Amino acid sequence: MTDFKVGQLVIYKNGDMVEIGKIKSLKEEGAFVYYHSGSTAAFTNYSLLLPIINDYCIKKDILGGVQA
Structure with a gap:
């Protein structure tokens, strides 16, 4: 597995x-990753994903x- 987390x-x-x-x-x-405001998530290989290390700066999405 990887260091990615649900909700990241x-x-x-x-x-x-x-x-x-x-x-x-x-x-x-x-x-499975949400790319829009709908409830459908798309399967994406880990090799195509990059973590956002300063995601704590994004207060709402x-x-x-679901609004976070």
Whole structure:
């Protein structure tokens, strides 16, 4: 497994583009990640995810439809 945690904000690197996501659940090869305010999460390989180390600075988000 990895050092990622459920609820953690991450960056998904897709070629020249990036998206912010929130981890819904962890699996052996990757994580299910919310990339929008809906309740559907997309499976993403860990190799494409980067942790956001200063995510404590983000006070609110609505990823996954739940405000944090």
